[in-house]
Structure formats: C-alpha cells, structure tokens
Amino acid sequence: RADSASPWQLPAVAEFSTSETMGHSADRLAAAFGVSRLEQDEYALRSHTLAKKAQEQGLLQDVVPFKVPGKDTVTKDNGIRPSSLEQMGKLKPAFVKPYGTVTAANSSFLTDGASAMLIMSEEKALAMGYKPKAYLRDFVYVSQDPKDQLLLGPTYATPKVLEKAGLTLNDIDVFEFHEAFAVGAPPLDKFNTWGGSLSLGHPFGATGCRLVITAAHRLKKEGGQYGLVAACAAGGQGHAMIVELYPQ
Template sequence: YNVVVLIIIIIITLFLYPAPSPRRDSGRLTWGLQFSKNSTRSYFLGRSYFKGNRVSMCFSLRTADLSSVRLHSSSDLESTRVPLVNGSASSWLSLLLQAALGAGFSDKTPAHTVTMACISSNQAMTTGVGLIASGQMDVVVAGGVELMSDVPIRHSRKMRKMMLGLPRAKSIGQRLSLLSRIRPDFFTPELPAVAEFSTSETMGHSADRLAAAFAISRTEQDQYAFRSHSLAKKAQDEGLLTDLIPFKVPGRDTVVKDNGVRPSSVEQMGKLKAAFVKPYGTVTAANSSFLTDGASAVLLMSEEKALAMGYKPKAYLRDFVYVSQDPKDQLLLGPTYATPKVLERAGLTMADIDVFEFHEAFAGQILANMKAMDSDWFAQNYMGRKSKVGAPPLEKFNTWGGSLSLGHPFGATGCRLVMTTAHRLKKEGGQFGLVAACAAGGQGHAMLVELYPQ
C-alpha cells in the first residue's frame, strides 16, 4: 500500500512541480497595515451572523446589508478591519479584501485584520475607536468572521519540509531521492491546536477546574445554560433579534436566525456525560458554547461625521479596557478583572449599568465570574482591591440569550455583544451597558456602551 501511495505522489509531483528556471525571482508580496479611525463616540449599524461556506464568509460585509447605510459614495468608507481567529495570514488578508470589494467599497479603502482570540472583533472595534479619536479617519467598518466548519489543517512538519525541498531539486533524480524518504507518518495531519500554549490545557478543562474551585455544581451550570437557551428562544419569538440579516447559503436554505437555540430541560441536560474532565467533570456539551460559523459587522463613525451626513447614531462607545491574568488558574476570569477597571475609568459603578452583556464561553465560567466579582476576599487577595465590584443582577444580565445558545464564532462574538447591548438599551430605556468577555491566554475585555439620546 505504501509503495502504491509513493508512486502516485511521485507522478503527481513530477507534473505539479516544474523544473526550476535558471533565474529565480525573489520578489515577495508585501502587505502594509493601514490604520483607520474611530472615536469614543461611534456609530453602529448592522450585523450579520450566519452559517455558510468560506466563499460566503468572504462577503460578510455585503450580507451585513451595509448598503442600507446609504453612504454618499463608496469612498466615504475610510477603512475596514475584520478579525479571523482560526486561519492563516493569507486567508485573513484575502477574506477582508474580498469582503470589502464584494460589498461595493472602493479599492482605495485600506483594510487590515486583527486577532485576539475570542475578543478579536472587540479589538477590531476599539482599534477603530482609537483611530477615530486621533483624527485619522471618520468612517470605519469593523467586524469579525469565523468558519469553524472548515478550519485549516496542515500537512505534518516532515511532509511540509519535504514538499518545500522539491522545488529546489535540480533534477528528477534529486526529486526521486527526496520522495523516497517519505514514510507513513508523513501523512499524519496537524490538527488545529485547541490547547493553551502556556499550559497545554484546553479551555474546557480550565472551565471544569474553575467551576470546581468556586464550588459551582453541575446542576447550577445546567440551570444557567437552560436560562440562556430559554431567553434566546423568547427573544427570537418576540422579534427582538432584529439585527440578523437573512443569508442564502449556496445549495442550502436561507438562514434567517441563529439555529443553535434549543431549549430542552435541565433534566435532559443532566443526562449528558462530562466533555473534558472524565468521568466526573461538570462541564458538558449542554453547558458549553458550541462551535459555529458566523460573521458580524458594525459601522463606526465619529459623532460629528454621522450628524454631518444626516444619520442618527445608535450608541456611543464610551470607554474600554483590556486585561490579562494567570492563564493557568484564571484563564476565564477576564470579566472579573476588566469590569472594575472600565467602571473606574468612566466614573461609574455597577448600579449605573442598565444592561449587561457578557460572553458565555461556559455556564461555569459565567457563574465563577459572578462569584469572584461578588467576593471581597477574591478582590483583596487576587486583584489588589479593597473591596468587591459586585455581581451583575440576573434581571439585567444577558436577557436575550448569550453565546451558550446563540453560538460563539470566535472572531464575530464581540460585535454581537455590542449590538445587542445597544438594542437592549433602546428597548429597555437604559442609558449605560457593559460588555465583557474572556479570551484565550488569560486575556479579558470590558467596554462601556451608552445609548445615543433618542
């Protein structure tokens, strides 16, 4: 069998790899990162969030229906930025360029990608915010995309080394010599890494340990997950999730809503086995966010630019912070560390916040953050603070569902959180909203959103 495979590879290789020319071109594609701007007063409009294939994702800006913004011309858009967590550098650049051009924007519009794990689109937005604040630009599209159904899978390192050596072979004999070194283990692919680089532990394992450390039971986690699905279903039925743009998946049906919302019962959830720490762990598929394809996009403007163009903003981005902490034992506690910092920067307290939208990586992660935020002991011993910041009240917390029920396309979740916050503030008559999320590497983020005067 191995001999047959080797012969096939040799034949294919001889056809696919032409002999090297006497003269070799050393030119390389150069990509310059262009910076756009956004101010702490920014304009939101539109988001898309869909299941689809890679080509569909590349045109996420078009599906975000940004044409409804009625920009005076495509040149009014000064920059775009879209994160992609699972992909190669070349795919990031290609994706963003295709999306912007496919949406009808000018080829003079600079674009670049950012990545920061689960808070990548948060970084895309705040990068724009900082650039608007600096006066560099007035109009920016920020968003995110993830395609978990088709993540890059690489050849083994040995196979890559052999393949890279083939073009340098000067004769068929040299090529045959290289190919003769192929062994069965060369064909073992390298799957995408899901473990933390510094700890070699998956996020699910960390969530299980975190839940145990804060004495959060399996039942409590299942109950919270059931709450998320139930609230998301209620929001869908009441037509509250209006920022989704219908999307036609080639060869399939049109996606008109998030299709991961599946409220069952706490009893049914309790029947599932542990997903990470087996057999006695408490984190399961039911109380974890699921992998999904998705895309999001928001339009950001300075207030002055929006008003000059005749538009009414939805909300202000008032302030934000990024934090990082111990990735071993506090990997998922980013919201706990980020929340008091952003409140202090804005001169606000938890009592001033009307809407809370936290990323739900795991039910146990949310409940652990709640306990940590409500603990004077934790604040004093781990955060160097005199007292706790306080836990968000559940009646204000993720009341339209969250990542556990709506899904978590890594690069796109941040924009969803911000847009949901803006819509909830308007619907509920609130003024301030707080967005917070954890991310790989022990990173975290918090952002304050203020409803634009109605």
Template sequence: MMAHDLQRLALQGLAKKTGISKDIVDYIVCGTVIQEVKTSNIAREAALGAGFSEFTPSHTVTQACISSNQAISTCIGLLASGQASITIAGGVEFMSDVPIRHSRYMRSLMFDLNRKKSTGDKLGIAMKMLSGKALTPELPAVAEFSTNEVMGHSADRLCAAFGVTRKEQDEFALRSHTLARKAIDNGYLTDVLSFKIPGKEKVIKEDNGVRPSSMEQMAKLKPAFIKPHGTITAANSSFLTDGASACLIMTEAKAKELGLKPKAYLRDFLYVSQDPKDQLLLSPAYATPRLLEKVGLNLGDIDVFEYHEAFAGQILSNLKALDSDHFAKKYMKRSAKPGAPPLEKFNLWGGSLSLGHPFGATGVRLATTAANRLIKEDGKFALIAACAAGGQGHAMLVERYP
C-alpha cells in the same frame, strides 16, 4: 464558500441597512482567529468582495475570542486620532472548514521532493509520503499553547475552585437558551441577516443552535472534559458555529453631517490579562470593576450587561468572584468585593451558550446587542465583557444615544 464570503455578506448587509455609501468609508478592521492562509488579510478580501472602494484600507486583527472587540477598539483609536471619521469593525469565523495542514514531516518531504533531480530520489521520497507518519494531518490547536490545556478542562477546574455545581451550570445554560428563544420569537434580534447556503434550498433565518431543553434532559449528558466527575458538558458550553458580524462606527460630527442617528456612544474600554493556567477565564471579573472605576460609575448605574458566555460555569465563576471578599482581597488587591451584576439585567436576549460563538465575530454581537437592549429597555449605560484564550479579556462601556 470561504470565511471571507461570510464577512463580505455582513459588510454588504451593514451597508444596505444603514444606507452608507461604500465609497466614503475610511477604514475597515475585521477580527478572526483560525485564519485561512489564502485570505490572510480577510478584512481586505471581504471589503473588496462587498464592493467597498479599493482605496479604503483594511486590516485584520486577532486576539482569540475578543478579536472583533479589538477591531472595534482599533476603529475607536483611528477616530480619536483623526486618522478616520467613518469606520467599520467586524469579525468572522468559519468553523465548518478550518484549515487542516499536512504534518510537518510531510511538509518537509514536499520541500525535499522539489529539490531532488533524479527519478529514483523522487520515488524514494514519494514512498515516505505514503507512511502513516507523513499522512497524519495537523489539526488546528484546541489547547492553550502556553499551558497545553484545553479551555473546557480549565473551565472544569474553575468551577471546582468556586464551588459551581453541575445543576447551577445547567440552569444557567437553560436560561440562556430560553431567553434567546424568547428574543427571537419577539423579534428583538433585528440585526440578524437571512442567509442562503450556495447549493442548498433552505434559507437560514435564525441561529440554529437555540434549543431550550429541560433540566432532566441536560442531566443525562456526560462530562465532556474531566471524566467521570467533571461538570462541563455539551449542554452548558458554548458551541462552535459559523458567523460574521459588522458594525458602523464614526464620529458624532460625521453622523450628524450624514443625517444618521447613532444607536449608542462607545464611551470607554480596557483590556486585561491574567495567569493563563489558573485564571484563564476570569477576565470579566477583573475588567468589570476596573472599567467602572475608570469611567466613574457604580455597578448600579449600569442598565444592561452583556457578557460572553464561553461556558455556563465560566460565567457563574466570574459572578462568584465579583461577589467574593476573599477573591477581591487576595487576587484583585481590593479592600472589598466589587459586587456581581444582577441577573435581571444580564444577557436577557441569550448569549454565546445559545446563539453560538464564532470566535472572531462575537465581540461585535455583544456591542450591538448592548446598544439594541438599551433602546428597547430604555436604559442609559451598558457594560460588555468577555474572556479570551491566553488569559486575556476586555470590557467596554456603551451609552445610549439620546
């Protein structure tokens, strides 16, 4: 099994649920982060495997944790420019089998081996291949390339800067798991597909990382990054998981022509970027007020908020930044604080802390959850936001379809 298999299943599930003919889709865009070299354009391989027309173009985008957000906005651009009328945006990550490369030294020896003619020369290179230097594998990077700092370390520093305590983080993480468990038990997560792993008997019917615990149990965990005084732990961080997502996006005219009732309008969006060293995870704080100003709405006009939960401390730091006059004036160049989203509207069906964070797939989950919550909660507007590696971020306004 490979990553494109997960994306293939998401595409097939979407086609089955919506009843859309696979032959009439104009374009497919999928996001992913850690790419499998055998399927570099994973959107195309997944689309072909899912039975979509060979005449449907597909391409893959990557923008760290907002890769499928980028897939969605790319589809919006295709629709707005008249290049397409029916599109699918998706995303996938397969953390169970990330590509691990030979070391650069081993790779250079392999190339040299192909060029050598004599047996003696080949044996000499073969002996070098058995060295520890050659055999040490090269793992996918977990640190920011520009700063060489892992995201968890940056989150710890962010929490210290905004005065977010370990207790606050654990409380928010427990909230996420508790709300996710409630949403699953109440049947709210209707877009989740059951999945059977090849060679295994058990059928996976729900996300297996949802584990409501207790503050006492969470307090026992040691810091994961800055030791011994850090506040980021495994319990208040999003976890790595496998997953794929897909959503159907088309013009309103085409939906009416096909007799389909949309869940929501994707009204507007924007991307932001900041200093990847000291403001790596603060994109939601920058993106939220900018998007509201762009669409002419106030914070109180938003009924549903869906933010990507990279870390509990990251979410709480963004909320504190949005509610800080000092931060607004010094860093956002605003006269006053924009204000933070109220928690009674915020991530009420859990989030990445509890449901997991398959990098390339999370953005579509945010958008579809926002749309589903608007229907369930009888709201009109939803705002989604997410941070990403490189100090980048995204926000989008979703409006319930009447």
C-alpha cells in the same frame, strides 16, 4: 506542550500557551469556585429559554439572511434549543472524565458567523446622515495567568472599566457578557436577558461585535442608559467596555 507543538496542530478551542482546551479550564474553575453541575445546567437552560423568547418576540432582528450553498437560507439563529434539566443531566462530562461538570449542554457551541458595525465620531456620523445607536464611552484590556485564570478576564476588566468611567455596577442597565461556559455569578435580572453565547453560539472573532450590538439594542428597547460589555479571550485576556445609549 505549547513549547513542543505547532500552533496549527492544536484544536481550534485550545489555549496556545498551555495547549489546554477552554473546557478543561472551565471545569477547573467550576471546581475551584464551587459551581455545581446543576447550577451550570440551570444557567444554560436560562440562556436558551431567554433566547427563544427574544426570538419569538422579534428582538433578534440584526441577523442578515445568508444563503448557504446547497442548503436553505439562514434567516435566524438556529442553535437555540430549550431543553430540560432532566435531559441536560443525562449528558456525560465533555472534558474532565468521569467527574467533570462541563458538558455539551452547558458550553457554548462552535458555529459559523460574522458580525460588523460602523464606528466613527458623532460629528462624522451626523454629517453623513447616520443616526448613532450608542456611544462608546470607555474600554479596558487586562491579562492574567492563562493557566489558572484563562476565563476570568471579565472579572478583572469589569471593575477597571467602571472605575475609568466613574460608574458603579448600580449605574449599569444592561450587561452583555460572553458566556462561553455556565460558570459565573452575574446580576441575572440585567444579564444577557436576550440569551447569550450558550444559546446563540460563539463564532470566533464575531462574538465581541455581536455583544456590543445586542447591548445597544437592549438599551434602546429597555430604556436604559449604560451597558457593560465584557469577554474573555485567548492568552488570559479580558476586555470590558461601557456603551451609552445615543439620545433618541
């Protein structure tokens, strides 16, 4: 129980207010919304397949090489592992046993990582000789019950940020959402088409920045104007942001 346990004694992926892991929350949401094991596996396979394709096409070029002491230099995302539905189907439930549907294959894996980006006014950027990649147009934060709605933050944040920006879903050219688990119903033709957290990993604290960077790069590559970035967070929070491609 959260009221009787030290936060430092809880697993790193547990929600502090409930002491429940995010995987248990995902399993419960999958059952509540009728998302099957097969649908989750299919979506996870999609993420890995798209990430592999993007990597092979040289689209994931924002990785800064890092020398790991005693090991080789990391030059690219190394968690991308396209598998098969047959292999994924052999894995046992990772959280709710024996009948859960969330497994290691359809969950984002823990990984080390960091990300950074520079944010300033357009006037300041141009004065310093920088060419912006994108505008940050609008953003919202929401919060809901962390017990039953822990991972639903993007669902609540998305309509609010669209309303704030005066846009509709049809105006959005690229979607970059944190896909902690394969439980959801996004517009797949525009959604995480270079892979996502399921295939690239989820380094806590770095994923949000990574999402914004990927959205900006996709807008430029695909000739879009608006990108929608969203993620869930601890405490039942949800964040959503509208980015707009800077004129080329």
